[in-house]
Amino acid sequence: xxxxxxxxxxxxxxxxxxxxxxxxxxxxxxxxxxxxxxxxxxxxxxxxxxxxxxxxxxxxxxxxxxxxxxxxxxxxxxxxxxxxxxxxxxxxxxxxxxxxxxxxxxxxxxxxxxxxxxxxxxxxxxxxxxxxxxxxxxxxxxxxxxxxxxxxxxxxxxxxxxxxxxxxxxxxxxxxxxxxxxxxxxxxxxxxxxxxxxxxxxxxxxxxxxxxxxxxxxxxxxxxxxxxxxxxxxxxxxxxxxxxxxxxxxxxxxxxxxxxxxxxxxxxxxxxxxxxxxxxxxxxxxxxxxxxxxxxxxxxxxxxxxxxxxxxxxxxxxxxxxxxxxxxxxxxxxxxxxxxxxxxxxxxxxxxxxxxxxxxxxxxxxxxxxxxxxxxxxxxxxxxxxxxxxxxxxxxxxxxxxxxxxxxxxxxxxxxxxxxxxxxx
Numbered sequence: 001x002x003x004x005x006x007x008x009x010x011x012x013x014x015x016x017x018x019x020x021x022x023x024x025x026x027x028x029x030x031x032x033x034x035x036x037x038x039x040x041x042x043x044x045x046x047x048x049x050x051x052x053x054x055x056x057x058x059x060x061x062x063x064x065x066x067x068x069x070x071x072x073x074x075x076x077x078x079x080x081x082x083x084x085x086x087x088x089x090x091x092x093x094x095x096x097x098x099x100x101x102x103x104x105x106x107x108x109x110x111x112x113x114x115x116x117x118x119x120x121x122x123x124x125x126x127x128x129x130x131x132x133x134x135x136x137x138x139x140x141x142x143x144x145x146x147x148x149x150x151x152x153x154x155x156x157x158x159x160x161x162x163x164x165x166x167x168x169x170x171x172x173x174x175x176x177x178x179x180x181x182x183x184x185x186x187x188x189x190x191x192x193x194x195x196x197x198x199x200x201x202x203x204x205x206x207x208x209x210x211x212x213x214x215x216x217x218x219x220x221x222x223x224x225x226x227x228x229x230x231x232x233x234x235x236x237x238x239x240x241x242x243x244x245x246x247x248x249x250x251x252x253x254x255x256x257x258x259x260x261x262x263x264x265x266x267x268x269x270x271x272x273x274x275x276x277x278x279x280x281x282x283x284x285x286x287x288x289x290x291x292x293x294x295x296x297x298x299x300x301x302x303x304x305x306x307x308x309x310x311x312x313x314x315x316x317x318x319x320x321x322x323x324x325x326x327x328x329x330x331x332x333x334x335x336x337x338x339x340x341x342x343x344x345x346x347x348x349x350x351x352x353x354x355x356x357x358x359x360x361x362x363x364x365x366x367x368x369x370x371x372x373x374x375x376x377x378x379x380x381x382x383x384x385x386x387x388x389x390x391x392x393x394x395x396x397x398x399x400x401x402x403x404x405x406x407x408x409x410x411x412x413x414x415x416x417x418x419x420x421x422x423x424x425x
Contacts, residue, residue, distance in 0.1 A: 025280050029273045030187030030266070034206065038181040044343050045174030051347060052167045057081055060388075060413065062126040064144060064153035066092055076126060076389065079156070088389040094119050098142040100135070103128070114138040122408050124390065129157045182206070188260070190273075192280055201259065219252040223274045223283060228263045245270040247277075357385035359411040362418050368396035369421035370404065376421065388413040397423040 059079045066072030071093035078085045097117035104110045112135055113128040127137035137155050144153040187204040197218040203210040226248060229241035244263035247270050248256050264270065362383040363369065365376040371393050376382065390410050397405040407424070411417050 025192045027190040027192075027273060027276055027280070028187065029190065029260070029269055030204070034186055035181060035184060038177045038184075041339065042174045042177030042181060044339065045170050045177065048343065048346055049167055049171045049174060052163065052170070056163055056167065060128075060157050062141070062153070062155040064092055066148075066151050074153075076124075078387070087387055088124070090118070090124070092145070095145055098138070098145050100138045101125075102131075104131075112138070114141050120408065122390070122410055124410060125412055127155050127157060128413055133157075185210075185260075185264070190259075190277065215249070215257065217249065217251075217281070220249055220281065220283075221252055222250040223278050224248040224250050224256070225267075225270055225274050226263075227267065243267045247274055357387050358413050359386050359388045360384070360416040361386050361391070361409065361411050362416055363393070364418075364420050366420060366422040370394040370396075386411050393419065393421060395421050395423055399423070 057080050061077040061079050061084075062074070063077060064072060064074040071091055074090055074092055074095070075086050076088045078087055095116050096119050099115040099117060100112060101115050102110075102112050104112070110131040111129065112131050113125050114134070114137060116124040116126065118124060127134055127141060129137075134157075137157075141153065141155060144150045182205060184205065185203045186206050189202045189204065189209075190199060191201075192199050197216060198214060199217055200212050200214040202212045224247070226246050228244045228246075230244065231241050242265060244265050245267040246263045247259040249259055250256050260270070360383065362381070363371070363376065364381040365378055367378055369376040371391070374382075388411050390408050392406050393409055394404045394406055396403060405423060407421075409417060409419050
């Protein structure tokens with residue numbers, strides 16, 4: 001059935017309430033379904049944006065200053081807008097050579113790093129990142145160590161701009177989902193004036209009252225229920241459609257105004273509202289209460305029949321809960337599990353940046369080894385995330401004074417360092 005919406009009538013809905021509106025009857029329409037999935041996805045996306053933001057404000061800096069004693073000092077610093085932690089420091093004079101190393105992998109983009117060869121023989125990796133930025137950083141670092149007249153050096157590796165773009169897109173998506181959830185109408189309150197010529201409507205958004213809307217209904221002729229249906233995006237195309245309905249006010253001259261702003265997922269409540277509102281406005285009479293006498297109407301008095309009874313019956317039948325389907329509900333469970341899995345993995349990946357432990361050290365002990373307060377016996381080992389930098393591991397060696405020999409191990413940023421703990425050969 002086609003209805004012409006009257007723009008003049010719709011635009012004439014009064015936003016301000018007149019003082020002479022006396023309420024004689026109140027009708028409630030709802031409750032309507034609340035889309036908790038949108039709220040959950042919006043909150044999850046917002047949390048992921050926060051985690052990514054904390055990750056992306058983290059930077060690694062390589063700072064050198066020749067004004068200090070011993071030819072100056074270089075520091076590897078982990079920076080955020082609030083803190084700066086020195087992970088490793090060494091004298092400028094301890095650097096013997098500066099090398100470039102291409103770390104491009106077949107599965108990733110072009111990357112590189114600057115390798116400092118120390119006088120002790122071990123390596124320190126700095127300015128790791130995508131090319132050509134990492135290559136340009138290598139040229140500046142090499143120039144600094146080859147030019148004694150250069151006083152200071154400052155190199156910082158910032159996250160890729162693509163990460164900021166991804167975080168911005170996720171932020172927009174989360175705000176859209178939260179806005180859709182917050183704007184969803186969950187109930188209506190309808191009030192009738194004592195004169196019977198006006199009614200006013202106020203939607204409720206999850207218990208928060210909205211603005212009043214007032215309508216003149218002196219020329220109202222009928223109430224019409226329009227039906228529709230839809231299939232959720234996560235369901236199969238052959239799934240049972242979810243019925244929806246909206247209530248229209250039909251005025252003289254075939255003018256029509258929507259009482260509800262859109263098709264809503266509660267056809268039974270729409271039918272009940274139409275019956276109750278129609279009776280209150282006197283558009284039709286409520287059926288008499290059955291008594292013990294015969295309810296059959298005389299032949300000369302035809303029974304009063306609602307012309308939309310068939311539509312109401314179809315809507316009531318369509319609004320019954322559909323049969324349980326393992327396919328549909330299984331897909332929903334898989335979708336929920338996938339969202340939780342992605343969120344958990346993202347948190348695990350980002351949590352390493354929150355703690356600064358972006359490297360990993362794996363040790364296999366062939367002799368007695370000691371790392372801090374932990375001692376490892378032959379045949380043992382361990383693996384743990386650690387902050388990038390140089391660490392000292394002690395290995396038992398009867399040939400050295402004191403029997404514990406110190407070995408310096410470098411933990412790389414974003415990589416795994418494998419170390420076999422045994423005396424140097």
